[in-house]
Amino acid sequence: MIEIISSLKQAKNTQWVFLVTNRFDFEKYVPYGLWEKVLKKVEDIFIKQKNTTLKIFLGWDDFEEIVFFFYLDATQDIFVFLGEQIPSLSDNITFSYHQDNILFDSIILWKYQYDTYKTEKKEVHLSIECPEISLVSLEERYKTLECILDCRDLVNKPSNDKTPDKYVQHIKNMKFRNVKVKVIDYEEIKRLWLWLLEAVGKASTSKPKLVILEKIVDKKLPTFWIVGKGITFDTGWLNIKVWDGMYGMKDDMAWSAAALYMMKNLDEKKLNFNLVCALPIAENSIAWDAYRPWDILKSYSGKTVEVTNTDAEWRLVLADGMSYLSKNYNLENITTIATLTGACMMALWYRYAWVMGNNTEMIEKLTANQTFEKYWQLPYDDYFISKTSGTISDYVNYTGSVMAGAVMWWAFLSQFCLKWEKFTHIDIAGPSMIKEKYWVFNVWATGFWVEGLSYMYQNYGKISQR
Numbered sequence: 001m002i003e004i005i006s007s008l009k010q011a012k013n014t015q016w017v018f019l020v021t022n023r024f025d026f027e028k029y030v031p032y033g034l035w036e037k038v039l040k041k042v043e044d045i046f047i048k049q050k051n052t053t054l055k056i057f058l059g060w061d062d063f064e065e066i067v068f069f070f071y072l073d074a075t076q077d078i079f080v081f082l083g084e085q086i087p088s089l090s091d092n093i094t095f096s097y098h099q100d101n102i103l104f105d106s107i108i109l110w111k112y113q114y115d116t117y118k119t120e121k122k123e124v125h126l127s128i129e130c131p132e133i134s135l136v137s138l139e140e141r142y143k144t145l146e147c148i149l150d151c152r153d154l155v156n157k158p159s160n161d162k163t164p165d166k167y168v169q170h171i172k173n174m175k176f177r178n179v180k181v182k183v184i185d186y187e188e189i190k191r192l193w194l195w196l197l198e199a200v201g202k203a204s205t206s207k208p209k210l211v212i213l214e215k216i217v218d219k220k221l222p223t224f225w226i227v228g229k230g231i232t233f234d235t236g237w238l239n240i241k242v243w244d245g246m247y248g249m250k251d252d253m254a255w256s257a258a259a260l261y262m263m264k265n266l267d268e269k270k271l272n273f274n275l276v277c278a279l280p281i282a283e284n285s286i287a288w289d290a291y292r293p294w295d296i297l298k299s300y301s302g303k304t305v306e307v308t309n310t311d312a313e314w315r316l317v318l319a320d321g322m323s324y325l326s327k328n329y330n331l332e333n334i335t336t337i338a339t340l341t342g343a344c345m346m347a348l349w350y351r352y353a354w355v356m357g358n359n360t361e362m363i364e365k366l367t368a369n370q371t372f373e374k375y376w377q378l379p380y381d382d383y384f385i386s387k388t389s390g391t392i393s394d395y396v397n398y399t400g401s402v403m404a405g406a407v408m409w410w411a412f413l414s415q416f417c418l419k420w421e422k423f424t425h426i427d428i429a430g431p432s433m434i435k436e437k438y439w440v441f442n443v444w445a446t447g448f449w450v451e452g453l454s455y456m457y458q459n460y461g462k463i464s465q466r
Contacts, residue, residue, distance in 0.1 A: 002108075002126045004138070009062065011094040011127045016063040018095070019082075019103040020070045045070050053085050063094070069103070079372045079439045082106040087437070094127040097138050104128070104138075105372070108145045109440040114156040144265050144454065148447035151261040155433070155445035159233035159250040163206035164281045167232055167253070171211055171260065171279075179267050184210040194300045194324065196316040199307075200231075201282030203290040208282035210321065213263045215275040222332040223274040224457070225421075227321040228259030229314045229337075230281035237284050237310030238292055251445065252314070254432040255337040256281065258449040265454045273332075275457070278325050280317035284310075296393045300324055301416055306390045309398035315409060316397060319416045326418040333359055334417055335424045337449060343405035344427040350434040350441075352376040353448065356410050357424035365456045366426070372440055373431070373452035384411035 005011065020026045023046060038056060045052060054068040069085050071078055079102075086106060093111075097104050107126065115121045130138050154162065154170070162170070168183055186207035189198050194210065201208025211230075231252035235241060241249070256279045263277050284290075291297065295307045297316070301323035305316065318336055325331065344354050355366050356378045366375045384407050390396045395415060402408050410425040417423050431448040434441055441448075 001123060002128065002142075004135070005094075005127050005129050006132070008094065008096075008129050011062050011129075013064055014062070014092045014094045014125075014127060015090050016058075016066045016094050017089065017103070017107075018066070018068050020068050021072065026068075042068075046072070049073055051076055051081050053088065065090075077439075078102060079106065083110060083437065083439045083441075086110045086440075091122065091124045092127075093125070094129065097128050097130040097134060101141075104141065105145065106440045108142070109148065109372075110442060112149055112152060112442055114153060114444070116153070116157070144451060147261040147265040147454075148450045150264075151257045151447040151450050152445040154257045154260075155251055155254045155447075157250070159283070162232050162250075162253070164201065164204070164209050164230075164232055164283055165206045167230065167281050168209050168211060171213075174260075174264060176213075176264065176267050178215055179263055180214040180216070182212040182214070184212070192300070192324075193298070194320045196297055196299045196305065196320040197280050197282060199291040199295075199297050200284060200313045200317050203237075203287035204283040204285040206232075206283055208280070208317075210324065211279040211281060212325075213260070213277040213279070215263065215266065215271065217271055217274050219274070221273050223276055223329055224333045224335070225276045225278070225325050225329065225331045226259050226262070226335045226337065226453075227278045227280070227318055227325070228256035229253065229318055230256030230279045231314060231317070232281065232283045233285075234311070234313065235284050235286055237286060237290055237313065239309050239311040240286070241311065248433065251433040253281070254445065255428060255449070258428065258432070258447065259337055261447070261450045262454050265450060266457060269454075269458050271457065276325060276329055276331075278321040280321040282313075282317055284313055299416070300327070301418055303394040303415070304390075306393035306396045308396045308400075312398040315412050318413055322413065322416040323418060326416065326421060331419065331421045333362065333424065334421045335359075335362070335426065335453075336413055337426045337428060337453075343403075345430045347406070348376055348430055350430045350436070350438055353426055353428040353431050354378045354406060355424065355426045356380050356407065357414075357422070359422040359424045362422075362424050362456070366424075366452065369452055369455060371451045371455050373448055375426070375452070378407060380407050380410055384408055385414060388412045388415060 049072045051073045052070050056066045071081055111124045197208050234249040234252040259277050297305050300320045352374045355363050355375045367377055387399050387402050388395050388411050414423055428448050
């Protein structure tokens with residue numbers, strides 16, 4: 001529970017938490033009498049200029065303990081530092097808010113817990129002192145953090161509660177004000193010849209859908225497009241995953257959730273371009289009519305694809321989603337986001353998402369972004385594109401002869417920019433779902449990408465115009 005208080009006197013039986021980055025912070029926020037009591041210890045910390053935590057027992061009715069996070073050595077990432085310290089806090093915390101408050105972000109994100117399916121729930125109580133002049137800033141910032149938390153909830157939800165039908169209903173229930181939601185159902189998918197998406201999801205009792213989210217500001221303005229893979233569970237089809245590879249595949253829709261909540265975050269924000277998001281949503285179940293290795297499928301673009309591996313399904317649903325928007329919208333840029341590859345995780349683990357493409361300005365903005373998300377650029381060239389060609393079809397969806405799997409995924413998808421739109425591909429396989437606590441991310445779904453791309457779009461406006 002979050003409670004906004006106007007005075008620290010309203011807090012009861014709580015920890016009082018401060019982030020100190022310089023002597024002025026300490027002297028400004030700490031009562032003078034208390035400052036005198038801890039002067040010697042604090043002086044030693046300032047002399048050493050080390051990052052550390054100082055806890056002082058008070059025993060007061062309102063504050064049981066005061067906690068100082070001293071961040072004085074900027075060679076350590078501040079989010080790494082706070083991520084290491086915040087777990088030691090109690091579940092009843094009081095702190096002050098001011099604009100661009102990193103402590104606010106870090107505590108909200110770190111204290112998140114997914115307990116929807118637990119019969120006994122542990123409550124976290126946060127009291128936030130906020131002057132009236134900063135309330136609007138706090139409310140706006142919390143809307144973004146709430147989108148990240150809601151994204152985490154959706155990804156953490158088990159697959160039996162987010163089948164394609166239930167996922168689409170969840171989207172319909174979201175309260176968008178300026179984003180239009182269109183749903184292309186299974187019958188229309190077949191009628192429109194979105195055959196790759198149909199093939200991936202047809203074996204499930206919950207049939208595939210294509211959801212289009214439109215934020216149209218002015219039709220005269222350029223349009224940017226995002227596509228997010230929404231595989232609600234990934235068995236691998238006939239190239240079935242082994243147990244340790246299949247467990248956790250409820251997260252194979254994490255990138256669609258990130259794109260969905262990025263749109264929610266930007267719903268009421270002012271943009272000087274149009275934004276369209278496509279979410280191909282499907283569940284890969286194994287049945288008598290599931291597609292097979294060596295099957296050749298016709299895509300919405302008209303090009304044929306030989307299925308060399310049924311566990312490379314995400315390329316198929318993205319390809320049809322990309323082709324649909326490329327044909328039906330006048331786009332300036334295309335961005336795809338994925339929880340794709342073990343190859344990416346082997347290179348960058350949970351620390352970074354990789355980004356690549358020919359939209360150099362967007363890539364520069366992402367790799368230089370100042371949020372808690374981190375991006376790293378990978379190279380590409382025409383050699384990888386040539387390796388996506390088939391011998392008895394236009395393309396193959398998997399090329400085992402090229403070990404650079406992360407780059408090959410981009411190469412395949414680039415074939416489906418039908419009007420030569422600038423294309424950026426982001427792989428969030430590592431940072432979207434982590435198995436160890438890191439930065440301000442707790443274990444499992446992180447909500448990665450909601451913040452990063454929202455920040456970029458909102459602050460940089462028109463990107464890479466031709």
